Every structure is written in structure tokens, then in C-alpha cells.
Amino acid sequence: xxxxxxxxxxxxxxxxxxxxxxxxxxxxxxxxxxxxxxxxxxxxxxxxxxxxxxxxxxxxxxxxxxxxxxxxxxxxxxxxxxxxxxxxxxxxxxxxxxxxxxxxxxxxxxxxx
Amino acid sequence: xxxxxxxxxxxxxxxxxxxxxxxxxxxxxxxxxxxxxxxxxxxxxxxxxxxxxxxxxxxxxxxxxxxxxxxxxxxxxxxxxxxxxxxxxxxxxxxxxxxxxxxxxxxxx
Numbered sequence: 444x445x446x447x448x449x450x451x452x453x454x455x456x457x458x459x460x461x462x463x464x465x466x467x468x469x470x471x472x473x474x475x476x477x478x479x480x481x482x483x484x485x486x487x488x489x490x491x492x493x494x495x496x497x498x499x500x501x502x503x504x505x506x507x508x509x510x511x512x513x514x515x516x517x518x519x520x521x522x523x524x525x526x527x528x529x530x531x532x533x534x535x536x537x538x539x540x541x542x543x544x545x546x547x548x549x550x551x552x553x554x555x556x
Numbered sequence: 557x558x559x560x561x562x563x564x565x566x567x568x569x570x571x572x573x574x575x576x577x578x579x580x581x582x583x584x585x586x587x588x589x590x591x592x593x594x595x596x597x598x599x600x601x602x603x604x605x606x607x608x609x610x611x612x613x614x615x616x617x618x619x620x621x622x623x624x625x626x627x628x629x630x631x632x633x634x635x636x637x638x639x640x641x642x643x644x645x646x647x648x649x650x651x652x653x654x655x656x657x658x659x660x661x662x663x664x665x
Contacts, residue, residue, distance in 0.1 A: 476653065485657035486600070486643065493651050501652065533599050541647035542587040547599030 446470050449534050449548035456555055462521040464551050466534030468514075474537040475517040476545070477501075477509060479530040486533065492517055493540075524555045559583075560646055562656035569663050572633045577659045579644035580626040589627050591620050592643040594658070600643055634663045 446469030456462050466475060474493055478486040478501075488501030490509040498509050506528060508520045521528055534548040559582045569575055581589065588607050592600035604613040606622035613620045617638060619630040629642055639662050645655040 474651070478655075483657065486645075486655040488652055488654070491651060499651065502654075535599075535653075537653075541651060541653035544590070544602045544605060545592075545600075545645075545653060546602070549599050550597075 447534060447536055447546055447548045449532075449551050451551060452549065453552045454554070456524050456553070458525060458555055459523050462524050462553065464519045464521075464532055464534075464553070466517045466519070466536075466548060468517075468536050470536060470538070470546070471514060472536040472538045472546075473514075474540055475511065476535040476537075477507075477517065477519045478533045478535065479503065479528075480533060480550075481530050489519065489532075521553075524553075526555050529553060529555045560644060560654050560656040562642075562644055562659050564659060565657070566660045567662070569631075569634055569661070571635055571663055571665050574630070574632045574634070576631070577629040577642055577661070578626060579629070579656055581644075581646050583646045583648050583654075587647045589622055590645045590653075591627070591629055592645065594641045594643060603642075631661070634661075636663045636665050639663045 448467045450465045476491040477489040480486050487503045489507050492498045492511040510518045532551045535545045537543050537545045561580045563578045591603040594600040604620040609624045611622050617632050621628050641658045641660045643658045
């Protein structure tokens with residue numbers, strides 16, 4: 444199995460609080476992605492990174508920010524959590540970009556109350 | 557607009573009853589089409605990559621095919637352990653990967 448770990452695996456937080464999710468990889472892959480998965484919408488891209496300190500927005504980036512200061516870590520921050528951000532969040536990595544096989548983490552279930 | 561559409565949304569099969577899942581796409585300059593399997597509570601797991609029309613890939617009871625507009629995932633004589641959600645995805649805009657909403661397959665003994 445690819446070395447990709449998400450933390451925490453589960454989190455309950457209150458509306459208006461900041462939340463940071465972490466994705467850690469041991470594969471030295473260049474590309475890292477954050478997706479959210481909701482019933483009826485499938486996996487939607489939030490942000491992605493194509494290298495250290497190189498990030499860009501996906502389809503549903505409003506209310507989220509990311510940082511990548513090291514190859515192995517990609518952080519997703521919800522600046523002020525809202526109930527609409529209740530979801531399951533997945534991190535994915537690829538070596539050469541979106542045209543190559545992606546490996547996914549186990550997901551983080553986030554509930555905003 | 558680049559899009560990936562999967563059908564049906566859900567499929568119930570009896571064990572041994574073969575069927576096909578569909579993934580249609582409207583991405584210009586296709587640079588691959590991916591199939592993933594996702595079990596409940598887990599992240600998607602890679603199954604196949606197809607890069608050109610006419611290409612086929614097989615793995616156990618699964619066979620993926622690709623045309624210029626769509627891909628099919630054929631399931632031959634499925635077993636209950638094949639029950640999962642099957643996702644297809646295509647790259648777009650250089651660095652992004654877009655997913656369909658998936659087909660939830662249930663195979664009953």
C-alpha cells in the first residue's frame with residue numbers, strides 16, 4: 444500500500460472554528476490533492492499542489508486554504524468552519540500528475556455542528 | 557465544459573449475473589481514463605488506466621474498454637465481494653483530475 448496517512452480520521456468541530464487536516468506521504472510524490480466527497484456529488488477537487496509551495500485551486504475552493512512547506516505534507520485548513528463543510532475529505536497523491544495512477548488516503552470524516 | 561458522467565447510479569445484480577457500467581466524458585484531448593473501486597469507509601483504490609480508444613484492460617472478473625466518448629466496465633459473473641462503488645476519472649486542465657459520481661454496485665448471493 445502507498446504510504447499516505449490522513450489525520451485526524453474523525454473530527455467534530457463547532458461552526459466558526461478553524462480546522463486543519465493533514466495529509467502525510469512517504470512516497471516522495473510530486474502531486475498532492477485534497478478532495479471532498481458528498482452524496483450525489485462524488486469526489487470534488489478542493490485544492491492541489493504540484494510541488495513544494497506550489498498550489499492551485501480546484502472546483503470547490505471557497506472557504507479552504509492549503510499549504511505545502513515540505514514534499515511529504517499537505518495541509519488543508521478550513522478558516523472558519525461551516526455546516527456545509529461537513530463531509531469526508533480525501534487526500535490523494537500522484538507521481539507524475541493527473542494522467543498517472545493516484546493513491547488515496549483513508550479519509551477524514553469532518554462534522555461541523 | 558469538461559464533464560464525467562457515470563451510469564447507472566446504482567446497480568443490483570444476482571451473483572453470476574454479468575453487466576456493464578458506463579462512464580461518458582466530454583474532455584478535450586483525453587490523457588487517460590481511470591477506473592477506481594471504493595469500499596465503504598475507505599479511499600478509492602486504483603483499478604485500470606486506459607489511454608487510447610480501442611484499448612482494453614482486464615483484472616479477474618473486470619474488463620475495462622474505451623471509445624472516443626465513453627468507457628465501459630464489464631463485470632463478468634460477479635461475486636458478492638465485487639460489491640463496491642466504482643468511480644471513473646479523467647485528467648483535465650493540465651494538473652487536475654475530475655471524477656464521476658460513481659456507480660454503487662451490489663451483488664447478492
